[in-house]
Amino acid sequence: MRAMKNYPYVITVSSEKGGVGKTTLATNLAIFLKAIDEDLPVSIFSFDNHFTIDKMFAIKGQKQTGTVAELLQDTRGCDLLHTGQYGVNYIPSSNSLPDLRGTFKGPMVLARILAESEIPGILIVDTRPDLDVMTQNALFAADRVLVPIKDMASMDNCKNIFELFDKRGLDRKSLSLIPCLIDERIKFDGMFKDQKTLLKAFAINRGYRCSDTFISKSPKVESLNTNPDGRIYPILTHGRGTDVYGQFTALAQTAVAEYKETSEPRALLFDNWQKEEDQRKKEAYFGRLTGLKSECLVCGKELGQESQIAYYCESSDGATCGYIEADCFTSFLLSAIFRIDRELPAEDPTRMMIHQTARQSVFVLNRGEEDSTDTIHFHRFDLQGNELLKKQYPLADQAGQDLLTGMVTGTLGGYEGQLRDAFLMVHPVSGDNPASILVEDNYREMVKLKKRIAAQVSAV
Numbered sequence: 397m398r399a400m401k402n403y404p405y406v407i408t409v410s411s412e413k414g415g416v417g418k419t420t421l422a423t424n425l426a427i428f429l430k431a432i433d434e435d436l437p438v439s440i441f442s443f444d445n446h447f448t449i450d451k452m453f454a455i456k457g458q459k460q461t462g463t464v465a466e467l468l469q470d471t472r473g474c475d476l477l478h479t480g481q482y483g484v485n486y487i488p489s490s491n492s493l494p495d496l497r498g499t500f501k502g503p504m505v506l507a508r509i510l511a512e513s514e515i516p517g518i519l520i521v522d523t524r525p526d527l528d529v530m531t532q533n534a535l536f537a538a539d540r541v542l543v544p545i546k547d548m549a550s551m552d553n554c555k556n557i558f559e560l561f562d563k564r565g566l567d568r569k570s571l572s573l574i575p576c577l578i579d580e581r582i583k584f585d586g587m588f589k590d591q592k593t594l595l596k597a598f599a600i601n602r603g604y605r606c607s608d609t610f611i612s613k614s615p616k617v618e619s620l621n622t623n624p625d626g627r628i629y630p631i632l633t634h635g636r637g638t639d640v641y642g643q644f645t646a647l648a649q650t651a652v653a654e655y656k657e658t659s660e661p662r663a664l665l666f667d668n669w670q671k672e673e674d675q676r677k678k679e680a681y682f683g684r685l686t687g688l689k690s691e692c693l694v695c696g697k698e699l700g701q702e703s704q705i706a707y708y709c710e711s712s713d714g715a716t717c718g719y720i721e722a723d724c725f726t727s728f729l730l731s732a733i734f735r736i737d738r739e740l741p742a743e744d745p746t747r748m749m750i751h752q753t754a755r756q757s758v759f760v761l762n763r764g765e766e767d768s769t770d771t772i773h774f775h776r777f778d779l780q781g782n783e784l785l786k787k788q789y790p791l792a793d794q795a796g797q798d799l800l801t802g803m804v805t806g807t808l809g810g811y812e813g814q815l816r817d818a819f820l821m822v823h824p825v826s827g828d829n830p831a832s833i834l835v836e837d838n839y840r841e842m843v844k845l846k847k848r849i850a851a852q853v854s855a856v
């Protein structure tokens with residue numbers, strides 16, 4: 397039996413507003429989680445370059461191998477975990493994340509990386525105070541998003557996170573607001589007796605889910621990162637007896653309970669989805685392969701190992717798919733299009749030139765309009781789909797009469813010898829691996845090109 401893989405339960409701490417207590421929340425939550433259950437693996441990393449994580453968790457003299465930058469460049473997450481203070485695993489921070497932003501294609505990159513990370517237990521992700529592509533990835537990968545809010549301005553800001561969730565079809569339930577930096581000395585008259593009650597009421601009124609626990613503003617906590625050692629002390633060890641200590645305990649208990657209730661974290665679901673997706677791609681590829689005609693679409697000879705395949709052909713209605721050999725297609729262009737009736741030897745300059753241009757072109761053949769069914773339209777496009785040439789040829793009565801008629805009726809022939817309302821596209825392929833054009837991403841590119849071309853030729 398295959399060993400079980402590890403999938404992290406991911407808690408992302410995020411808010412567009414700076415200085416609301418994200419990092420304080422992320423780091424101390426990690427430590428309290430560990431204090432509640434020392435057998436629970438807890439890991440943390442940050443997309444910020446403040447190195448707070450490193451200052452808090454690095455053990456003196458510890459050699460650091462790899463950072464968050466390596467994680468994003470596909471080093472396996474569990475291989476980057478450093479055992480840190482208080483039993484928390486951390487991945488060292490990096491200064492070079494802005495350079496990697498371009499490699500983030502879409503919001504699912506981190507989800508994939510974490511699905512393959514083999515990081516066990518709970519993973520906490522601290523983010524920068526904005527909603528850039530990195531933060532979006534951290535949101536997308538999360539089982540639980542904690543959004544600290546300290547005032548109305550930060551609550552207004554979190555509207556963007558909710559909108560992003562709605563846009564991506566993510567479940568709002570995984571978002572949870574936490575009133576932070578609450579000054580308990582401030583009291584109001586009337587219905588909302590203090591800041592946290594007021595914030596909570598506003599949050600609920602806007603349809604946001606708000607955590608029962610809030611974090612007080614505490615001078616003790618504020619002092620924890622100002623000391624002669626230049627270190628940052630945790631609330632667990634240096635804030636005993638404060639309200640904040642109890643609040644973090646409650647928060648960590650809730651997190652552990654939610655973690656235990658989650659039998660399938662997003663990382664596992666994502667991994668399953670990706671496996672299905674890979675399978676689907678594989679099946680689609682084999683489907684395209686098996687639909688290929690076994691003979692050259694110009695000369696009709698069976699294709700084999702020694703065939704010099706150079707073009708892929710597909711009719712716009714998908715009914716005909718197959719290959720053409722290099723020499724066959726050059727001969728076809730020479731005789732059917734350029735009307736040179738002598739057979740030119742391989743080293744003839746005209747022949748070589750036509751061969752070379754053809755390798756940089758896409759060709760399209762289709763019938764004329766409904767009322768002129770006896771003509772064939774021939775188009776040449778560049779590989780981006782810009783039309784370079786358009787010509788018309790008469791359609792011969794019998795397929796055997798000329799190569800052009802033979803090719804068109806062979807590939808676009810329909811009911812009672814009529815041509816179908818479709819076009820044939822001829823696209824160059826690599827001779828070493830012609831089928832690579834049928835592989836997912838390449839095929840998708842070709843279909844895009846086909847659509848561009850379809851808009852320019854008369855057939856649908």
Ligand SMILES: Nc1ncnc2c1ncn2[C@@H]1O[C@H](COP(=O)(O)OP(=O)(O)OP(=O)(O)O)[C@@H](O)[C@H]1O
Nearest residue numbers: 413414415416417418419420525612613614617618
């Ligand atoms: N509960 C608290 N009581 C008092 N001060 C706090 C509390 N939580 C955080 N702070 C202080 O508030 C400041 C900002 O906190 P923190 O760095 O955690 O915020 P942040 O949201 O991560 O900021 P940034 O957006 O810059 O990353 C820090 O000086 C921190 O010590």
Ligand SMILES: [Mg+2]
Nearest residue numbers: 418419444523
């Ligand atoms: Mg921070």
